[in-house]
Amino acid sequence: MLYIFEVLKSNYFKFGWTERPNAYDRIQNGFWTNIHPEELCQKGDPERPEKLAPSNLNLIFLFDGDSKLESVIKSLFPPDCGEFWRKEDLINMVDMLLLMTEQVSLPTRPRFQNTINLEKLACCTGHWHVCFKCGQKFKRFDKLMQHKRDKHEAARFKCICGKDFPRKGNLDRHVLNSCKKRA
Secondary structure, eight states, rough: OOOOEETTSSEEEEEEEHHHHHHHHHHTOOTTTTTOHHHHHHHTTTSSSTTGGGGEEEEEEEOOOOOHHHHHHHHHHSSSSSSSSEGHHHHHHHHHHHSSSOOOOOOOOOOOOOOOOOOOOHHEEEEOOOOOOOOOSSSSSHHHHHHHHIIIOOOEOTTTSSSSESSSSHHHHHHHHHHHHOO
């Protein structure tokens, strides 16, 4: 399902894909782990308004679609920042979606509870995850762990061409796309 959420009191909307049956579940669990425009950021200041809180997001369109259609739309309408677009792009994007797929009726908006502890970006909380070996900073802990595996741990997977890879997915991609010795 493809969704479009309007960010109230701003010039932005968010477009994306979810496999969840109710698009509102996407914001109940927080979607601001994505890169977002600076004007929407709380910047770690509890006095600043929470522009990406569920109460400030309004589901305005739903379409039948998958991650492939999401990629097509993103290639036709590049986002302004991360997965956020300026509202002046909304009409053209919706028109294109209506040509490519079916619009789906909007579900009833649920009552959101306990949204205070949702995962937020480091730019919003002020808490960064820092690599102790090289000092690189990450907004998300899982990205720090991925960096650690990729850059600071011994490679565990070896290709027949001799190249080493820290993760099997990297080896598989190499074999499919660029290995000179593949069969």
